[in-house]
Amino acid sequence: MTKQSYNIRNIALDLLMRISDQGGYSHLVIDQMLKKHQLEPRDGGLLTEIVYGTLQRKLTLEYDLNTFIKSNKKIDTWVKWLLYLSFYQMKYLDKVPDHAVIHESVEIAKRKGHKGIANFVNGILRSAQRDGFPDYELINDPVKRVSIETSHPLWLVKRWNQQYGIETTEQMCQTNITHKQVSIRVQPQRITRKQLLSRLEDSHIRVRLSSISEQGLVIEEGNILKDETFQEALFTIQDESSMLVAELMDLKEEMTVLDACSAPGGKATHIAEKMNDSGTVFAYDLHAKKAALVNKKAKELGLTSIQAAQSDARKLQEKHVNHTFDRILIDAPCSGLGVLRSKPDIKYNKTSEDIRKLATIQKEILHHVEPLLKNEGKLMYSTCTVDQEENEEVIKDFLAKHPNYRVDPAFFAELPEILQDSSGRSEWGIQIFPQDINSDGFFMTRLVKDS
CATH class of the missing domain: 1.10.940.10 (NusB-like)
Incomplete structure (x- = not known):
């Protein structure tokens, strides 16, 4: 030894x-x-x-x-x-x-x-x-077997079984104990996807095109962090599910956009890139240090349209007048049960009470921020969790209390082809499971505000 x-x-x-x-x-x-x-x-x-x-x-x-x-x-x-x-x-x-x-x-x-x-x-x-x-096959109760075999707390497997059934639950739990692929998002103001792909292949890093984002590449072999393109800030490391959020915001140049819960800035910088660094992205986070990270990330990528600052998303009416924004993103604080491959300790520390409290905060943020959206503007709601109480139930509650909002029917038509037949689709949005595209579990929907 x-x-x-x-x-x-x-x-x-x-x-x-x-x-x-x-x-x-x-x-x-x-x-x-x-x-x-x-x-x-x-x-x-x-x-x-x-x-x-x-x-x-x-x-x-x-x-x-x-x-x-x-x-x-x-x-x-x-x-x-x-x-x-x-x-x-x-x-x-x-x-x-x-x-x-x-x-x-x-x-x-x-x-x-x-x-x-x-x-x-x-x-x-x-x-x-x-x-x-x-031999875990000797465990007769299928819920208990999945819990033991995939190392997920029994209460959580029971909960997902009630929400999605045992087949989807088992697939999700099995995926959560596999290695997660690395994906990156090209900074298109600096390099095209084709050019970056060529450079990475020259460095013997094997990549394939993302089917989720035209800016995305998936690393199949090689250490991207050691490549000189990383030092040159030609891309951002970002999960494909996370990339999909900005892709589905229906962004256009010169828009004024609010990212209400922004840190560490992956989605804010993607929004700025999608708008060709025009218009303004107001990015906020509850913690000043985390808001500073967003500004740092924007600077590294050469993006000048992002203004990041500290604020509680539930107090943004103190900073902006009503009907200010063309688009609003609420990437809400959540239980993180969709990112268990990257942060396995989450599954042992969360409780159903945590989920209930988070759902309350999510509803408060939506209710507080929605007046800031222009009429006919669009609001994107997303989480990196797979729990219905934080996802569909939050949207149902919001729409019941805000009849001037509806789920944008065009949202579903814009989903990538690979997700068109997803079992996670509902009238409230789409639940992406980790097994769907070998990415993080995410929920997202787009709401439109009527005149």
């Missing part, structure tokens, strides 16, 4: 403890740790894989562990996480031999605990190596 490989697993254990027990955000603490230790790309990749993978599969690994221990056995939290990350490597990482995983885990147990803990860890891992892991 090399000291470096031991360090990677020790760092992984430390990260998992910080994320699970201290409430750290997975993507932030992993990024901080990679910068702190300045790991080689290969080691950084293994660390990220172990941490994200173990988090993604936590409930599955917990179920596995319970088959090897007595139910009344008390185990320190760090020992559980050490066993989880060891199980993850043994089950899901083909290139890491079991004997290496067992040896290094026992070494960590010795250094962090004592000989008794090391013997316990050794015994559990050797039992798993000898006997194999449980």
Whole structure:
């Protein structure tokens, strides 16, 4: 065992403890740790894989562990996480031999605990190596089976089953534990999509055209962050579902647009690009630091039409008079249950009460912002969640209270061909599931304000 490989697993254990027990955000603490230790790309990749993978599969690994221990056995939290990350490597990482995983885990147990803990860890891992892991097909209840097999909390699987049925729910949960593809959005004022594609292929980065956005490219192989085109700010990294929001806003040059909940700025900059950097995009975020990120992003991309500032979306009538905007985007604060591939810790931390509170905030934002839209203007509502209470139910409530609004019938005709027959379509908008286009789960709809 090399000291470096031991360090990677020790760092992984430390990260998992910080994320699970201290409430750290997975993507932030992993990024901080990679910068702190300045790991080689290969080691950084293994660390990220172990941490994200173990988090993604936590409930599955917990179920596995319970088959090897007595139910009344008390185990320190760090020992559980050490066993989880060891199980993850043994089950899901083909290139890491079991004997290496067992040896290094026992070494960590010795250094962090004592000989008794090391013997316990050794015994559990050797039992798993000898006997194999449980067969989840033996779980009779399909909802419980999906929960255990895909590591989603039981309450959440039950909820989605009630909303969408077991088939869609299982497909969504299975997709949530797969690797997410990277997609990028070209800055068309700087380079065409065809030109960027050619440059990336010259750098041996394999890409394909997005079927969602004419500015989009999907990375199939290669590290886009290491390419010089990234340093030149010729594109923005953005999920395809997220790209679709600005694509469906029916934007034209010289419009005045409001992005009421803007940070980190992916959609605001896309709006500006779609309008050829003409008109004005007023972008707001509740936090001043996050609003500053929007301005920073606009500057990097060479966009001058964006004005970002701090404000609660529920107080924007203090900044703008009624009938100011041609288009309004409310990319509402939400539970984030559509982005579980990128932020797996979300599924363990959210509750149904959180969803209820967020739906209340979403309704408040819509109600407060709508007077700012011009007559015959269009309002885009989107979330990165897959829960009906935050999506269809919010829109139903809004339309019932605002009879001068309706879902724009042209919205559905403008959907990309790949989504025309989507099961997520309803009279209220479209629910994109992670499995639909291998992207984030998103809801979006476009409302039009009558004269």
